[in-house]
Each structure stands twice: as structure tokens, then as C-alpha cells.
Amino acid sequence: MRIKDKLWAMIFIGLFSLTVWVSPAFAEASVEAAAGGHAWWFWPIVLFFVTFIMGILAVLGGVGGGVLYVPIISGFFPFHLDFVRGTGLLVALSGALAAGPGLLKMNLASLRLAIPVALIASTCAIVGAMIGLALPTNIVQIALGATILGICILMLTAKKSTLPDVPKADRLSSALRICGVYQEASTGEIIDWKVHRTPLGLALFVLIGVMAGMFGLGAGWANVPVLNLLMGAPLKISVATSKFLLSITDTSAAWIYMNKGCVIPMMVVPSLVGIMFGSFVGVRLLKIAKPTFIRWMVIGILAFAGIKALSKGLGF
Amino acid sequence: MEEKTQDLLKTSPEQILYAKILEKGMYLGLLILFITFGLYAFGILDPYIPLNKISEYWSYNVNDYLHHAEIKAGWAWLGMVKYGDFINFIGISLLAGVTIFCYVAIIPTLLKNKDIVYAIIAILEVIILGAAASGILAVGH
Numbered sequence: 001m002r003i004k005d006k007l008w009a010m011i012f013i014g015l016f017s018l019t020v021w022v023s024p025a026f027a028e029a030s031v032e033a034a035a036g037g038h039a040w041w042f043w044p045i046v047l048f049f050v051t052f053i054m055g056i057l058a059v060l061g062g063v064g065g066g067v068l069y070v071p072i073i074s075g076f077f078p079f080h081l082d083f084v085r086g087t088g089l090l091v092a093l094s095g096a097l098a099a100g101p102g103l104l105k106m107n108l109a110s111l112r113l114a115i116p117v118a119l120i121a122s123t124c125a126i127v128g129a130m131i132g133l134a135l136p137t138n139i140v141q142i143a144l145g146a147t148i149l150g151i152c153i154l155m156l157t158a159k160k161s162t163l164p165d166v167p168k169a170d171r172l173s174s175a176l177r178i179c180g181v182y183q184e185a186s187t188g189e190i191i192d193w194k195v196h197r198t199p200l201g202l203a204l205f206v207l208i209g210v211m212a213g214m215f216g217l218g219a220g221w222a223n224v225p226v227l228n229l230l231m232g233a234p235l236k237i238s239v240a241t242s243k244f245l246l247s248i249t250d251t252s253a254a255w256i257y258m259n260k261g262c263v264i265p266m267m268v269v270p271s272l273v274g275i276m277f278g279s280f281v282g283v284r285l286l287k288i289a290k291p292t293f294i295r296w297m298v299i300g301i302l303a304f305a306g307i308k309a310l311s312k313g314l315g316f
Numbered sequence: 317m318e319e320k321t322q323d324l325l326k327t328s329p330e331q332i333l334y335a336k337i338l339e340k341g342m343y344l345g346l347l348i349l350f351i352t353f354g355l356y357a358f359g360i361l362d363p364y365i366p367l368n369k370i371s372e373y374w375s376y377n378v379n380d381y382l383h384h385a386e387i388k389a390g391w392a393w394l395g396m397v398k399y400g401d402f403i404n405f406i407g408i409s410l411l412a413g414v415t416i417f418c419y420v421a422i423i424p425t426l427l428k429n430k431d432i433v434y435a436i437i438a439i440l441e442v443i444i445l446g447a448a449a450s451g452i453l454a455v456g457h
Binding site for chain 2: 038039040041042043078079080081082083090093094097098100101102104105106107111112115116118119122123126130133137175176181182183190192247248251252253254255256258259260261262263264265266267268269272273
């Protein structure tokens with residue numbers, strides 16, 4: 001990334017942070033809103049516009065909507081974390097449902113790879129959701145802040161491998177016949193893929209599931225590195241399978257939140273529509289945007305939201 | 317050789333079936349959600365919680381929200397679908413539940429192909445998602 005881009009990213013993040021952090025209006029708005037300081041439609045409209053921008057940034061920054069939604073909305077909006085997590089899961093779920101069918105039909109998302117992984121991740125997401133709802137809010141907020149900062153480090157350091165070298169499939173993946181063939185559209189090349197280190201990969205999905213359910217984050221940020229770097233699935237297969245996988249993992253956790261009462265339609269629908277419209281615009285902007293700059297910006301915003309979640313949890 | 321490659325590139329029948337159900341469920345869920353939200357937001361159906369009061373509730377934690385709004389958790393919303401806010405749960409539930417239908421649909425194909433391990437995993441997934449959806453896994457602060 002060029003120094004000029006980094007500077008622009010830092011200026012943008014600085015201004016964004018300054019606006020939100022310094023302005024007491026944002027913090028007081030929560031109290032005012034709760035006390036009826038705004039018309040009922042004020043926060044849903046703000047939510048729509050913020051999620052619209054989030055949808056654009058998510059596409060351009062190569063992250064899921066859920067991972068942006070929960071820390072930002074819980075940090076800067078008057079909604080309680082319980083409802084933000086419930087809505088965050090539905091936001092991530094809707095994105096996965098929208099993308100899933102196409103990815104499956106194109107044979108980029110692999111059902112054979114997803115089914116065993118999903119069983120572990122969705123079971124653990126239920127456990128995570130139950131833990132998250134049982135713990136005091138400030139503890140969840142602190143853990144959320146720490147996780148978000150961890151995600152930033154992961155985004156900064158994790159490498160990607162388009163076609164990882166998998167010399168030999170392990171015994172478990174061979175027994176489950178987790179392998180496939182796809183055609184790389186850009187080159188026409190036929191790619192024959194298989195995976196290795198499956199037991200370790202599946203073990204990591206225990207942790208991923210728990211975190212997805214506990215924080216309502218979605219889990220694309222963790223799915224892709226495990227599928228791609230650890231298990232050795234090609235990057236395209238990893239990204240597509242991860243996106244599809246969210247439709248199963250988030251479903252299980254979303255039900256726990258829904259049945260607990262953590263879903264308010266006036267939050268869910270503006271968020272869904274905002275993220276969806278933002279994603280449509282984001283896809284169109286992808287041709288002209290500078291992905292590296294956007295990625296830096298997303299990491300900066302996430303880091304800021306992570307610090308905000310930490311400070312909120314610690315009561316500062 | 318060319319024919320064999322083309323065969324390998326084909327998406328499996330259970331994957332196609334899963335994708336088709338997922339797609340239909342997603343479109344139907346979103347359509348219902350947008351229609352019901354329109355009925356709610358434009359005041360065509362009266363909400364249980366008046367729109368001008370909603371902002372008083374969303375800053376509570378979920379237990380206080382349920383207590384103050386006198387709402388029962390779980391599937392109790394089914395008895396409240398006459399209200400503009402609760403009718404939205406039809407679309408939301410469909411979006412959250414479509415995956416269960418997808419799994420149920422592919423089990424016969426997996427069994428027919430003698431893919432017993434995957435059929436068992438799919439059955440287990442249906443049980444797990446069904447348990448989550450049923451509301452039997454209740455928790456609280």
C-alpha cells in the first residue's frame with residue numbers, strides 16, 4: 001500500500017473517530033432517544049444509512065456485514081447489545097442466504113466440505129449464543145472488544161493462498177470424500193482440489209462457532225483462514241464455502257436469540273435493507289475503488305469500534 | 317477424457333436441490349418480510365408496541381424489555397401476529413428456518429446414493445437446528 005493511501009485512510013479514520021468519540025451528542029443521543037428525544041423513525045433511518053455505508057465497505061473491504069455491524073452498532077447506537085447481536089446474526093444470515101444458492105450452483109461452495117464443518121460450527125454457535133446470553137453484558141462487551149481487535153490483527157497479518165499445496169489428503173477427508181473439481185473462470189484451468197489437516201480444522205470450528213454465536217458476528221473472518229490456510233482448500237472454494245457456511249452457523253445461533261426475544265423488527269428490517277442496498281452499490285464500486293485503501297479503512301474502523309466496545313465494557 | 321472432466325465439473329444433485337430450496341426460501345422470506353414491514357411501518361396494522369414508544373424499549377436488556385413490554389419469549393409471537401410488529405416474525409422465521417428444509421430435502425438423495433455418513437450428519441444437523449428453533453434451549457442473564 002502506498003504511503004499516500006495510508007495517509008488518506010488514517011485521515012478518514014481520524015475524522016470518523018473524532019466525530020463519534022469527541023461529540024457528546026452521540027453518547028447523549030442514546031439517553032435522549034431512550035427518553036423519547038427523537039421521533040420513532042430517527043434511529044431506524046440513521047440505522048439504514050449507516051448499514052448502507054457498511055454494506056458498501058463490507059464488499060470493498062472483503063469482510064462480512066456481521067463483523068462490522070455488531071461492534072459499530074453496539075458501540076454508537078442506543079440499542080442494547082442483546083438486540084444488536086440478534087440483528088447482527090440475521091444480517092449475516094441474510095447475506096449468506098442471498099449468496100449461497102448461486103455459489104452452490106456454480107460449484108464454488110462445496111456442500112461436501114460444508115456439511116461436516118457446519119455440524120460442528122452450528123452446534124457450537126448454539127453453545128456460544130447461550131453463553132453470550134447468560135453472561136453479564138459488560139463481560140460480553142469486553143470480550144467482543146478483544147475479539148474485534150484480534151480480528152484486526154488477523155486481517156493485518158493473515159496471508160491468503162490462491163491454490164494451497166496439499167500433497168496428500170488426510171484420512172478423515174479421504175473417508176468423507178471432501179474434494180472437488182472446479183474451473184477457474186479467468187484462465188479456464190481445471191482445478192482438482194482436496195484438503196488436509198481436517199481434524200485440526202474441525203477442532204478450530206468449535207471455537208469459531210462459539211464466537212459466532214456469542215457475539216453475533218458471523219464468522220467469515222475466521223472461516224476463510226481455516227479453510228484456506230490450514231485445510232488447504234483453494235481460496236475461491238474457501239471464500240464461497242465460508243459464505244454458504246454462515247447460512248447454517250448463523251441460523252442455529254439466530255434461533256437462540258429469536259426465541260429469547262432479542263429481535264426487534266424495527267431494527268432488523270432497516271439493517272437488512274441497508275446492508276443489501278449497500279452491497280449492491282459496493283459491487284458496482286468495486287471496479288473503481290482502491291481495495292487496499294478500503295481494507296485499511298475497514299481495519300481502522302473495526303479497531304476503533306473494538307476499542308469503543310472495550311471501553312464501554314470496562315465502564316470508561 | 318473431455319467427457320469425464322465435464323462430469324467431474326458437474327454440481328452434485330443434492331447440492332443443486334439444496335441451492336434451489338435455499339433460493340426459493342430466501343426470496344419468499346424476504347418478500348414476506350418487506351410486505352409485513354410495510355404494513356407495520358405505514359401503520360396499516362396496529363403494532364403491539366406503539367411506534368412512538370419503541371425507542372423506550374430497545375435500550376433495555378432483553379429480560380427487561382420482555383418484562384416492561386409484557387411480551388413472552390419463544391414462539392409466543394404466533395399468538396400476536398395480528399399486530400404489525402409481530403407479523404414480521406413470519407418472514408424472519410422463514411429466513412431462519414429455510415436451512416432446515418434444505419437439509420431435510422437432501423437426506424433421501426444422500427441415502428439413495430448410499431452416502432450414509434453424510435445422511436447421518438444431515439439428520440443430526442436437522443435435530444440440532446430443530447432443537448434451536450423449538451425454543452427448548454432457553455437461557456437467560
